[in-house]
Structure formats: structure tokens, C-alpha cells
Amino acid sequence: MILVVGGAGYIGSHLVKELVETKEVVVLDNLSTGHRWAVDERAVFVEGDLGNAADLEKVFSAYNIEAVMHFAANSLVGESVVDPLKYYQNNVAATLTLLQMMMKHDVKKFIFSSTAATYGIPDVDLITEDTATNPINPYGRSKLMIEHILADFSKAYGLNYVVLRYFNAAGAHVSAEIGEKHDPETHLIPIILQHLLGEREHIAVFGSDYDTPDGTCIRDYIHVTDLAKAHIFGVEALLAGTKETATYNLGNGLGYSVKEVIDTCEKVTGKKANVVMSDRREGDPARLVASSSKIHEELGWKAEYSLEEIISSAWKWHQQSK
Numbered sequence: 001m002i003l004v005v006g007g008a009g010y011i012g013s014h015l016v017k018e019l020v021e022t023k024e025v026v027v028l029d030n031l032s033t034g035h036r037w038a039v040d041e042r043a044v045f046v047e048g049d050l051g052n053a054a055d056l057e058k059v060f061s062a063y064n065i066e067a068v069m070h071f072a073a074n075s076l077v078g079e080s081v082v083d084p085l086k087y088y089q090n091n092v093a094a095t096l097t098l099l100q101m102m103m104k105h106d107v108k109k110f111i112f113s114s115t116a117a118t119y120g121i122p123d124v125d126l127i128t129e130d131t132a133t134n135p136i137n138p139y140g141r142s143k144l145m146i147e148h149i150l151a152d153f154s155k156a157y158g159l160n161y162v163v164l165r166y167f168n169a170a171g172a173h174v175s176a177e178i179g180e181k182h183d184p185e186t187h188l189i190p191i192i193l194q195h196l197l198g199e200r201e202h203i204a205v206f207g208s209d210y211d212t213p214d215g216t217c218i219r220d221y222i223h224v225t226d227l228a229k230a231h232i233f234g235v236e237a238l239l240a241g242t243k244e245t246a247t248y249n250l251g252n253g254l255g256y257s258v259k260e261v262i263d264t265c266e267k268v269t270g271k272k273a274n275v276v277m278s279d280r281r282e283g284d285p286a287r288l289v290a291s292s293s294k295i296h297e298e299l300g301w302k303a304e305y306s307l308e309e310i311i312s313s314a315w316k317w318h319q320q321s322k
């Protein structure tokens with residue numbers, strides 16, 4: 001059985017939908033930001049908190065867990081700057097409780113959701129896993145701390161792990177049964193689509209004077225189902241023993257500017273957006289684009305969805321979840 005912590009959240013719920021096809025799955029989630037309806041009914045659901053040793057003890061004693069996938073974290077850069085305690089508490093301390101419980105129950109395979117925010121403001125066009133990690137906010141630091149902890153646990157206790165550094169997750173499941181639902185929403189694509197559905201008056205572009213061809217920030221958008229599939233490649237490699245430790249970027253290697261994303265949303269939806277140029281948002285690097293060739297070479301994974309497909313899947317979801 002695979003334990004998915006945070007399996008009711010945006011990325012976790014998409015992973016669960018793929019994973020239940022081949023594995024038995026138990027989801028632990030405290031529903032603080034996740035949704036019970038998002039958990040595939042083929043998975044066992046346990047409401048509980050990963051920072052609560054008693055909740056974890058129940059799950060680890062009741063099920064024969066072979067591997068753990070950990071999605072349960074707070075992930076808003078801006079919030080992490082104003083409330084770092086929340087980030088170090090939930091993303092670091094609670095994860096340590098989970099790792100402690102894993103060691104106690106002799107569960108030594110772990111997939112960890114990390115982030116492009118570990119790189120900070122990189123000075124390369126295409127970020128590889130060897131690019132220096134210099135996070136510039138508590139969110140990025142909280143994720144990098146766990147990466148270091150995993151390396152130490154591997155040496156000391158024989159933990160095997162795969163760290164996946166996500167770039168910009170977007171899109172919705174092809175069935176439109178689950179998709180991105182954050183409250184409040186801060187991410188670009190859902191904000192544009194909510195505006196095009198009449199739920200917001202305009203879209204504010206945060207900065208148009210960056211050193212990029214059109215002056216707006218460039219990001220690497222990756223479909224959430226592509227992300228989910230990478231986890232499956234990762235856990236299979238751990239279970240088969242072909243990988244002991246690895247860190248991989250997950251992106252599609254293409255950068256799109258905020259303006260290009262808005263243009264593509266207009267094209268996919270056939271609607272015209274009301275766009276307002278606004279000040280820069282603090283902490284936004286001009287360009288974050290991943291090289292994902294390492295995971296392609298080592299595990300055979302690559303992103304399959306284009307930006308248009310990402311946006312049309314999100315559009316289908318947003319229209320029906322309105």
C-alpha cells in the first residue's frame with residue numbers, strides 16, 4: 001500500500017487518480033486546503049494531520065505501507081514571507097514527524113514534493129538540478145531544508161527517496177472531475193480563467209519591465225497530470241530498487257511569459273481579457289524554466305501536455321465547477 005499524505009490537495013488528488021490504477025492507496029489529509037470530494041473513491045481516506053504522531057501511528061499500524069508520497073505543505077511564497085512560522089511548522093516540523101514515524105515503522109521509500117523556489121533567482125536560462133540552490137523566501141527554504149534532511153536520513157538510516165522540484169503546476173484532470181481550487185486563488189492561469197468567466201473584473205500583470213522579450217515574467221507551466229505521472233515513475237524506481245536517491249526538475253523546458261499565457265487563454269476560450277499593467281510582485285524572478293532532461297534520461301519521463309492543452313483542460317474544469 002502507498003501512503004499519500006496531502007492526497008486531497010490539487011496535485012495530490014491528481015496523483016491519487018493515476019496511482020489507484022495500479023496500486024492500493026491510503027490518503028491522509030487534514031482537509032485544511034484539500035477537498036474530500038477530490039479524493040478518488042478507490043483510495044482509502046483517513047482524515048488526520050501529518051504533524052500529529054497519533055494520527056500517523058494509526059495509519060502506519062493499520063496498513064502495510066511500502067512507500068510514502070508527501071504533498072501536504074503550504075505553498076504560497078508571499079504568505080511564507082509574512083507568516084514564516086506556519087511554513088517552518090507545517091513544511092519542516094510536521095514533515096520531520098512523518099519521517100520519524102516512517103523510520104519507526106521501517107518504511108524507507110519516500111517521494112517528496114519540492115519546488116523551483118529552491119533555486120531563488122538563478123543566473124542561467126535553463127535550470128538543471130546542478131544549478132545552485134539559493135531560496136529567497138521561507139517557502140523555498142522550508143522545502144530545501146527537507147531536501148537536506150532527506151540526504152542526511154539516507155546516509156544515516158538508509159532512507160531511499162526521490163525529490164521532485166515542480167515548476168508551475170497548472171491544468172485539470174482530463175475528466176474535469178478534479179482541478180485547481182484554491183481559496184484565495186493566487187496563480188496566474190486560474191485567475192485569468194476566472195476573469196474570463198466573469199468572476200473577476202480584470203487581470204493585473206505584475207510587472208512589465210522585466211528583462212524578458214515582452215517585459216513580463218517567464219515561467220515553465222506543466223500539466224498536473226504530467227506531474228502526477230512523474231511521481232509514479234519515481235515510486236516505481238524506488239520499489240524496484242533501481243534508484244536509491246534522486247532529485248529531478250519537473251517542467252516542460254519551455255518558458256511562456258505572462259502576456260503569452262494571457263494570449264493563449266484568449267485563444268483557447270475565444271474571449272477577450274481586460275488586462276491591467278500593475279507593479280511587480282515582490283520575490284518574482286524574471287525567468288524560471290527547467291531542464292527536465294535528467295528525469296527523461298534516467299526514468300523515461302517527459303511532459304506531454306502543451307500550454308494550450310493545459311489551459312483547455314483548466315477551462316473545462318473552471319466552467320463546470322463555477
Ligand code: UFG
Pocket residue numbers: 075076077115116117139167168169186187188189191203204205206207217218219258281284288
Ligand atoms: N501573475 C500575474 N498576475 C496574477 C498572478 C500572477 O502577473 O494575477 C504572474 C506572476 O507575477 C508570475 C506568473 O504570473 O510572474 C506566475 O505566477 P503564479 O503565482 O501563477 O506562480 P509562481 O511562479 O509565482 O509560483 C510557482 C508556484 C510556487 C513556487 C514558485 C517558484 O506556485 O509554489 O512557482 O518560484 F514557489
